[in-house]
Amino acid sequence: MRVRLIDLTRGLVQENPLLRLMIGLCSALAVSVKVENTIFMGLAVIFVLTLSNIVISAIRPVTPDNIRIPIFLVVVSSFVTIVDLVLKAYFPEVYARLGVWIPLIVVNCIILGRAEAFAYRNGILASTLDGLGMGAGYTLVLIVMGIVRELLGTGSITMMGVTLISLGTGFQAPTFMITFPGAFLTFGLIMGALNKAQSALAERAARRATGSAGRPTPVGGV
Amino acid sequence: MAGGGNLVVTVSPHIKSPETTGSIMRLVLLGLLPATLWACVLFGISGIAVIAISVITALFCEVTWHNLRDGKGTGRTWFALVSSLVVPIGVSAAGLGRAAPAAAIALMSAFILSEAGISRQGERRHSFDGSAAVTGLLLALVLPPLVPWWIPFVGAFIAIWLGKEIFGGLGYNVFNPALVARAILVLSWPAHLTAGWFRSLGIDATSKATPLMLAKTGAAADLTAYYAPLLLNNPGGCIGEVSAFLLLVGGAMLLWKRVITWEIPVTYLGAMAVASVLMGVDPVFHLLAGGAVLGAVFMATDYVTSPVSSRGKIVFGIMCGAITMLLRVYSKAPEGVTSAILFMNMVTPLIDRSTMPRPFGVVRAGRGVRK
Incomplete structure (x- = not known):
């Protein structure tokens, strides 16, 4: 079995679960009010996604095709239960804030989607890399959204009770940013910025390839 | 232009409106x-x-x-x-x-x-x-x-x-x-957005709250006392709510100049009146108060975000008016014009699609010619 780097990096940008595949959005929009939440949520998703990918890939030979989805769900929910109990035991405050979103990882489209689209069709090592990469892609976007929303919406970023950045007392924070419409706005702007950057890069690459003349076809954007 | 000759050859349309x-x-x-x-x-x-x-x-x-x-x-x-x-x-x-x-x-x-x-290049x-x-x-x-x-x-x-x-x-x-x-x-x-109303000319006892807020909380016993101020010099509210009469004058000018058509303003305000009668609140007060006239005449009629056809505009106006009154009477907020228009902006493509005028001679699907 060949180990390919692309399995790891695919989830970061080009097939980013949130910005490109657009799955797992509801947890991302709900959790990203606070940077601290996004880090814990991201770690939880990386853990569940990677381990469930490994197990699902490993039990491929004995999984009957007709009932694979219930089997995926059993595997995924076992790992979610582990995360749920660990957070509840060691990080009760975080657990209280993340609330229902931790158990809901079971039905997060990213996990089931990668199980069905990747782990069920690929080897264990490739599935591990895919889980790590997709989870990291999800976490990255989540952290960026969390930084934007918490900083603008509350005027400061606080982690574990320590204020990291503050915009000062003169800043009247727009509470819009920590509401749901603010989440959609932040997400849309990040996606737009990524599309813009990618099409600019592609245009530059095309211009270099063709010399200078000729306007390349637009790339990126949905 | 470039040739400078007297003969101008162009493709149709040849009749152009001076409107831009x-x-x-x-x-x-x-x-x-x-x-x-x-x-x-x-x-x-x-x-x-x-x-x-x-x-x-x-x-x-x-x-x-x-x-x-x-x-x-x-x-x-x-x-x-x-x-x-x-x-x-x-x-x-x-x-x-x-x-x-x-x-x-x-x-x-x-x-x-x-x-x-003008830039240095003359453009x-x-x-x-x-x-x-x-x-x-x-x-x-x-x-x-x-x-x-x-x-x-x-x-x-x-x-x-x-x-x-x-x-x-x-x-x-x-x-x-x-x-x-x-x-x-x-x-x-x-x-900031729900305070800072200005008490103008000292007409009334209202100092901090708008007439709509007072009506909502039941603090204003006699709403008919507000008719004249709302029409002419609103004691409290947004800048554009000073005078329903002057807004209507401007709206009448736009109608006369055919910048806007009658459908949206009339159905918007009409639906509001009907809805307020059904809900048992004062229709005259609700038509004059808040952003109703401003919204119905100047905002809901925005070309880009309202339906194109006449039937579509009527649906749009009625829905706007009904949602405005629903929000005013049953929601926590005193005013509902902003939300109503934004919501209807969102459904405008849907209205446009379902009220598309039928080209002359085209038979509607399902009503085909019987053999």
């Missing part, structure tokens, strides 16, 4: 003028400041976005953007809070004027179609007169950049830009 986006927008501005001027008189310098900041910032946002989008004058545009943000902040930090809006206005106007001029740098000015003015009219100066400033950025240009500019925006800005401002700074 600019001429229509100038008429809309003219329609808003009576109420705006009266508001300036009633609210004085605070009202004038909100209107000026809002309109100038809206124009400024349009020019800067277009410059950056088209890649012309990128350096000077960034310089203007950064300086018009940094200088007012610096001025207020230096303890000269009152000079900050003046600094912002001066910087932005200077940039707008320089962009409106016009930027042509204004007036749509940004209309958006800026409408935004000012839905703000309380005593808001801090940076509310209309931030609001105009939201309206022009997030409400309009990011969708592709005029004609592509899904929502009415001024109302997008108002909705985001209300969610962001509710304290």
Whole structure:
């Protein structure tokens, strides 16, 4: 079995679960009010996604095709239960804030989607890399959204009770940013910025390839 | 033009209307003028400041976005953007809070004027179609007169950049830009947006609350006492709510000039009247109070965000009026015009699709000719 780097990096940008595949959005929009939440949520998703990918890939030979989805769900929910109990035991405050979103990882489209689209069709090592990469892609976007929303919406970023950045007392924070419409706005702007950057890069690459003349076809954007 | 000969060969259409986006927008501005001027008189310098900041910032946002989008004058545009943000902040930090809006206005106007001029190459740098000015003015009219100066400033950025240009500019925006800005401002700074009403001319006992708020809480026993002030010189409310009568005068001018058609304003206000009778509240009061007339005449009729066909407009107006009254009577908020229009903006494509006029001679599906 060949180990390919692309399995790891695919989830970061080009097939980013949130910005490109657009799955797992509801947890991302709900959790990203606070940077601290996004880090814990991201770690939880990386853990569940990677381990469930490994197990699902490993039990491929004995999984009957007709009932694979219930089997995926059993595997995924076992790992979610582990995360749920660990957070509840060691990080009760975080657990209280993340609330229902931790158990809901079971039905997060990213996990089931990668199980069905990747782990069920690929080897264990490739599935591990895919889980790590997709989870990291999800976490990255989540952290960026969390930084934007918490900083603008509350005027400061606080982690574990320590204020990291503050915009000062003169800043009247727009509470819009920590509401749901603010989440959609932040997400849309990040996606737009990524599309813009990618099409600019592609245009530059095309211009270099063709010399200078000729306007390349637009790339990126949905 | 290039040939300079007498024979002009063009493809059809050959009959052209003298109407342009600019001429229509100038008429809309003219329609808003009576109420705006009266508001300036009633609210004085605070009202004038909100209107000026809002309109100038809206124009400024349009020019800067277009410059950056088209890649012309990128350096000077960034310089203007950064300086018009940094200088007012610096001025207020230096303890000269009152000079900050003046600094912002001066910087932005200077940039707008320089962009409106002729460049060294002899071409016009930027042509204004007036749509940004209309958006800026409408935004000012839905703000309380005593808001801090940076509310209309931030609001105009939201309206022009997030409400309009990011969708592709005029004609592509899904929502009415001024109302997008108002909705985001209300969610962001509710304290500033629901206070700062001005008590004008000392007509009434109302000092802090708008007539709609008083009606909502039941504090106003006799609503008929508000008819005349709401019609002529509203004691408390947004800048554009000073006088329903002057707004209607402007609306009548727009109808006469055929800038707007009767469907949306009439069905909007009609549906509101019917709904308020059904809900057992005073219809006259609800038609005159709040942003009903401003919304029905000047905002719901926005070409871009309202249906095209006559039937579609009627559906749009009725739904707007019904939702407005539902929100006014049954929601926590006293006013519902903003949400109603924004919601109906969202369903406009759906209305357009289902009310598409049938071309002459086309048989509707399912009613085919029987053999």
